[in-house]
Amino acid sequence: GAVVSQHPSWVICKSGTSVKIECRSLDFQATTMFWYRQFPKQSLMLMATSNEGSKATYEQGVEKDKFLINHASLTLSTLTVTSAHPEDSSFYICSAKEIAKNIQYFGAGTRLSVL
Amino acid sequence: AQTVTQSQPEMSVQEAETVTLSCTYDTSESNYYLFWYKQPPSRQMILVIRQEAYKQQNATENRFSVNFQKAAKSFSLKISDSQLGDTAMYFCAFMKRPGGSQGNLIFGKGTKLSVKP
Numbered sequence: 001g002a003v004v005s006q007h008p009s010w011v012i013c014k015s016g017t018s019v020k021i022e023c024r025s026l027d028f029q030a031t032t033m034f035w036y037r038q039f040p041k042q043s044l045m046l047m048a049t050s051n052e053g054s055k056a057t058y059e060q061g062v063e064k065d066k067f068l069i070n071h072a073s074l075t076l077s078t079l080t081v082t083s084a085h086p087e088d089s090s091f092y093i094c095s096a097k098e099i100a101k102n103i104q105y106f107g108a109g110t111r112l113s114v115l
Numbered sequence: 116a117q118t119v120t121q122s123q124p125e126m127s128v129q130e131a132e133t134v135t136l137s138c139t140y141d142t143s144e145s146n147y148y149l150f151w152y153k154q155p156p157s158r159q160m161i162l163v164i165r166q167e168a169y170k171q172q173n174a175t176e177n178r179f180s181v182n183f184q185k186a187a188k189s190f191s192l193k194i195s196d197s198q199l200g201d202t203a204m205y206f207c208a209f210m211k212r213p214g215g216s217q218g219n220l221i222f223g224k225g226t227k228l229s230v231k232p
Contacts, residue, residue, distance in 0.1 A: 034219060043206060043222045044160075091158065097218050102148055102210065104220055106160035 006107025023094030030096035121223035138207030146212035
């Protein structure tokens, strides 16, 4: 299957700093990428949908100024958690939709710990 | 709005036996996709199987097969010859057929499957 690379896998940061997470589709082009948040023992919660070359669409309740999404190319989307606080600590997962197949492939996730 | 329901929070099965995970969904769409993803302890989401709603034939992938009942809006996953590596959280998911939507997935709450030696 198609491969999605997500980096970093684990990041620890101080409260008030910003953290950037990268999501790359390695062997296919993805006009649409998705960002999810997953709390322990829960399902994935969609945060935003990212389209190449346009502004992201955020789900209700997700602060777009805190979670900045950029999708500058057909293979790369980034999520920046700005002014991170301990309550932002979570597991963040990206996915990329392969155009022709209507399948989402997932990155390995990023564990964010804010001290 | 679409919803996906997985009514079994946890299940267990003996190695080499067969287990079936349940999933029901609600939608007014006629064209859509259904998926099963597994999330092992590594937390990497892995696509297990995919079904297109307009296809009557049930999808199969090696030891994994589905029972797709469109009228009943049911989409169960059968795992045959269970292996220890099948231990994972299994999520059922719905995707509207694009042509208006961007193809976002709607997930169920998951079923934690434990395969016992």
